[in-house]
Amino acid sequence: MGMRLEIKRKLFARSDRVKCVDFHPTEPWLLASLYNGNVYIWNYETQALVKTFEVTDVPVRAAKFIARKNWLITGSDDMQIRVFNYNTHEKVTTFEAHPDYIRCIAVHPTQPFVLTGSDDMTVKLWDWEKGWKNIQIFEGHTHYVMNINFNPKDSNTFASACLDRTIKVWSLGSAVANFTLEGHEKGVNWVEYYHGGEKPYLVSAADDKLVKIWDYQNKTCVQTLEGHTQNAAFACFHPGLPIIISGSEDGTVKIWHSNTYRLENTLNYGLERAWTIAYQKGNNNVAFGYDEGAVCVKLGREEPAVSMDNSGKIIWAKHNEIQTANIKAGHDDNIKDGDRLPLPVKDLGSCEIYPQTLQHSPNGRFVVVCGDGEYIIYTALAWRNKGFGNGLEFVWALDSNEYAVRESTTKIKLYKNFKERPNSLKLNFTAEGIYGGTLLGVKSSSFLNLYDWETCSVVRRIDVIPKSVHWSDIGDLVTIACEDTFYVLRFNRQAYTQFIESGGEVSDEGVEQAFEFVTEISESIKTGTWVGDCFIYTNAVNRLNYLVGAQTFTISHFDTNMYLLGYIPKDNRIYLADKDVNVYSYALSLTVIEYQTAILRNDLETAEQLLPTVPAEQRNRIARFLESQDLKELALEVSTDIEHKFELAVQLNKLDVAVEIAREADTEAKWKTVGDSALSDWKFSLAEECLKKAKDLSGLLLLYTSSGNAKGIRELAESAATDGKNNVAFACYLQLGQVEDCIEILIKTDRIPEAAMFARTYLPSQVSKIVKLWKENLEKQNKKKAAEALADPADYENLFPDFKHALIAEELSKKTRNISIPATSYAEYKDSLDQDIIAEIKEKYPDGVLPSNLSPLHNRLVNSIAAKKNVNGDMDDEVSVDDDRDNMSLLSMEVNTTGTGSVRGDVDFDDAASFATSEHERPGENLVSEEKEMEELVQS
Structure with missing residues (x-):
């Protein structure tokens, strides 16, 4: 059977003819250069056109990101190379690079070098750190140079494709080609290297409609792929998947298996001729450029084919090679959450099919590998073949000797002790997926049926469309994960058994009493596992959470996608892997889970007994949990975090505890918080002490004026004046009736006009003195007319009635x-x-x-x-x-x-x-x- 390669379209953008596409290495951006002279940048996550560059009025045949400089570089039919800052749209440079059309550009992965290929039959090397100086010219082709690419395993060499029907391989520093590959009958449009280290291969596409794979060490053609009906425009090896992708002027993109060279899939998006391709290392995104626009797709799953058994043994696939590591070898008691585990890797063997999923049996003795429409069961230790067959999906029962295989949308086979059972499942609907566990789940287009493994009778129909189903170890709890929500149900086997034994008739809906609803959480699950009554999972926004009862708690946030491997109780740690199978761990004590479960069940007595066994470093997590359950008194007793204890003490109005913590910490913020609480609680002596230590002069002013504390106001006035808190000092002096001091503050702070107005109201005997100061101040500022306009009551009594x-x-x-x-x-x-x-x-x-x-x-x-x-x-x-x-x-x-x-x-x-x-x-x-x-x- 063929390779099962899921293809998901992420961007479909219509435009003028697209001649070149490129991915930004970190942003979700697709660069496209157009025949009409424009360059577009699309966000392939949002499908939005985010940037437009009107480069020229002739075709722009080549464009690439230079992300380390925030640049994009273009080559066009006006023979110009142009460089833009894609953030500011500023043109960095422009120069004539060739005397003819520029067809292709390649950016060196580490050096400040750019290669350009042209219709002038040459390839030129440019150094941007030397002011875009042309440091070498590569001559030898006798027709247009259509494509150039650096060797990813040796960036000192590159290959060029030319309409002279040849492929040449060059070394930087040498003006003569290392060698030439000949075999195409017409012009060659594209050449690329194989990314892996095991094959010294090149792939090329030509106008003879053929795609050829070359061994550049032996300088021979090892395979020719036929299938396109028009000129083959491009072909490349995917950097992560075992596929070759080719595109043609016949409008199709073909996907070939890079090991068997079998045609696996053909894509046609109806955008006329296909011209160009780009891929992203590190993920499975691929983009194509056509006559009428650009398309971005995601091929396969990014989730690695990896599995861990209950003892901590990890097995994963790297292409067709199977590798293993053991958590015990990298375990360190002092390891911190989020640190990568230094695991020694061993080669376990190889697999005859390309692994898309690996899965341990429940007891860890066997591992099943699925891919290419087949499955193979291996022994976990020796990696010996135990069983195999055709199948789209494979799932284990709770018993490791039982499993099910979905061979097609209408056929599901059940096996026990590696032998097919005679009473296979009979379906009256199309099966789109199966799920293992306590019951066998079968998904249709609109519902999920759960079947008894032994009798094959339906236990319950649930009207949801799941992405995954996760059963607890003892089989009484199940998580059904849908697109943006997951449900937790409790399976009551006893109720189901009693219904059957009582002679009840089972309808297509199953037995209603078999399941009871527990909770519904609006989150999208990526991976998950049960530990007792606790469900641990990673979600779509890269968080590691766990669910107890109906409450979710976040353990950590990630910057990248992480996949749950499992939980090892003796380590009290959760283990996860990234797409490259780097393993990380996070602490989660089993006693913490048991304690939280007891609290949610309102079993405070059991919780009290469990508390001493909770590790000290997990006490604060418990305290936060108790606070969320509105058990703040208990949270205050449990918490070891001074900040948290202080918050709880204030919330509970336990000011004696809060004061004790404030004295230890001796920070103004804490004293102010306690002072405010003391004021609210009418404890004025405590409030005064706290506000003084918090240096909260405004709070003291409120306290003293409200209580009529003249001595306090006087002391506060002196303190505020010393500290330069003039507003508070002014208010204090005004309360005391010391208007002379008020005027002194206004004069000292250069508020002389305000001082004059204040004196006119409260201290008229000082007006003349202040008016004189006011005039002098205005004269210093060369405002003589304003100074002359001021009138002194002593001189102009008629202007100042009464x-x-x-x-x-x-x-x-x-x-x-x-x-x-x-x-x-x-x-x-x-x-x-x-x-x-x-x-x-x-x-x-x-x-x-x-x-x-x-x-x-x-x-x-x-x-x-x-x-x-x-x-x-x-x-x-x-x-x-x-x-x-x-x-x-x-x-x-x-x-x-x-x-x-x-x-x-x-x-x-x-x-x-x-x-x-x-x-x-x-x-x-x-x-x-x-x-x-x-x-x-x-x-x-």
């Missing part, structure tokens, strides 16, 4: 600013907020001058406060606030001297006009000095 009355208000404010009023008196004084103090002073003293024999302290406000409340106005004593929040301290007594009352309501003037009493109310002979009266007021 300025002299504001001075009286300022004097009164200074004498009363340090008197505090308890919060309990708020209702009594709150109406004073609406008073117009300036208006009342003007009414009493219209000329703005107080009588000389009166004291501004003789006002009803001061007398009433002193007489009724017996309040100590000394601001040096902190005002304490109880937890009931029923007190408020009015910390400042500054007056808004513009006539709008107190700015914050901290000063309550019942009657501003009585700040100074009249002579008939209080005879002058009864007056006492201001100092004495203030002293008596404080003492009272």
